[in-house]
Amino acid sequence: MSERPIWSAAEMRAAEEAAIAAGTPVETLMDRAGRAAAEAIWRFAGPLPALVLCGPGNNGGDGYVIARVLKARGMDVAVAALGDPKTPAAHAAAGAWAGPVATFESAEPRPLLIDALFGTGLRRSLDDGVAAQLAALAEDAAVRVAVDLPSGVATHDGALLSPVPVNDLTITFATLKPAHRLQPAARHMGRIVVAAIGVAGESALAEIGRPLLRAPGPDDHKYKRGFVLVAGGDLAGAAELAAEAALRAGAGAVRLLGVSPSAALPRAIMQSGTIETGLDDDRLGAVVFGPGTLPGPESDLLLTQLLASDKALVLDAGALVLLANRGPDALRGLPEPAILTPHPGEFSRLFGEIGGSKVDRARAAAARSGAVVVDKGPDTVVAAPDGRAGISAGSSPWLATAGSGDVLAGAIAAARAAGFDAFAAAKAGVWLHQRAAEIAGPGLIADDVVEALALAFAECT
Ligand SMILES: NC(=O)C1=CN([C@@H]2O[C@H](COP(=O)(O)OP(=O)(O)OC[C@H]3O[C@@H](n4cnc5c(N)ncnc54)[C@H](O)[C@@H]3O)[C@@H](O)[C@H]2O)[C@@H](O)CC1
Ligand SMILES: Nc1ncnc2c1ncn2[C@@H]1O[C@H](COP(=O)(O)OP(=O)(O)O)[C@@H](O)[C@H]1O
């Protein structure tokens, strides 16, 4: 599985510095960035009368290049600057722009707005007057484009430092940055184009991509495809959703125990036995515990049994409440790293308030617990104890419906039982879940996501 990297502002700067040290001047990088952005804008928006807003740094420098390239293509381009260029490269780019430059304050709206005020160098919120003028110009534009990042967005954590217009297109350079995928910023990007500018680097953070899953072959049997046990309790529906999700997400066999057998479930799901006997099975690839489980002495005892077993655990919902009482250290030293799937409430209950971005928080939680943490939400982050992390490329808001988390737990367990390590399984489950939600479409309920998992799985084989 190959995934799109996500670089921090510091990693982007390091890549840029490495390229410069290797002989590519910053002016060349800026020229590539501006040309690529102009090309993307030209293709996306067509030849509308454009207004390019240029800030004082290199983001503004990109803006001057864009203006020059679009004008050379015959477009009607106006430029407005927020202050004079402050970097040599931006200065050179501004010098190469032959047309007039209005002040930012005096800029009049035009159908195509190109925001090159601030990018990764933004250090604080925009001044109120600047944010208000940007909003007014965006309001009156037909197409809004952001260069690298919408101005006002914090690169690292996706916070909005001041009001930010919703863009139709954002062109970023080399790789995605965290703010392109983290909320609340992510919803302000519109379509995202990543333009190559000839810099290289490395990052432990990537976008969660479509996993490569194995369709069964001639040598397969059901247990080889993956055997999942769902340890249910109390509220049967949630455990049933997890069990059926595991089956539809590719597990060869699923057993659901701890709740009364249900005729509503597919007959393919095994429902006989006790959790104790069910656990005593070497063929088990993953155990889901928590969906539908209420905290109490009995469920707490079961958690103790599961932690003492050598099984790969996916802990969700009620199991996370039980775990919060013990503290995340209870997971340290398990033979197989557990996978935790907290929603924001469960996350803070389990790990307390952690500062930084959502990626920082998930990484800290994973390092603390030794588990893979799936920090759920519209921008789900998966983090491993060693610092590797992934951010979901997006998620249908229709997943904000009862039971959808149970479905995710089942899908993750299927990937784990299929042989993926905990980090890869968590990411695969997140991808399948969001894709299934997309397939199920608006108005979905959790049961529909379960059904659609089979189609999502098929896209990965
Ligand atoms: N890193 C790279 O490899 C490349 C970066 N490029 C562009 O360069 C940008 C980064 O350039 P810079 O580091 O110069 O940063 P920016 O252009 O994003 O902004 C920095 C400038 O804005 C000022 N500033 C920051 N926040 C402010 C605020 N709230 N109000 C008023 N002024 C504020 C700073 O004092 C500084 O002068 C990227 O976003 C990208 O668009 C491209 O030219 C291509 C190459
Ligand atoms: N607004 C939203 N946009 C996108 N995805 C969401 C949104 N709200 C919730 N989700 C996703 O839906 C699932 C909800 O899980 P959870 O809160 O545990 O629900 P439940 O307990 O009802 O099963 C998670 O996978 C989460 O990422």
Ligand SMILES: [K+]
């Ligand atoms: K910008």
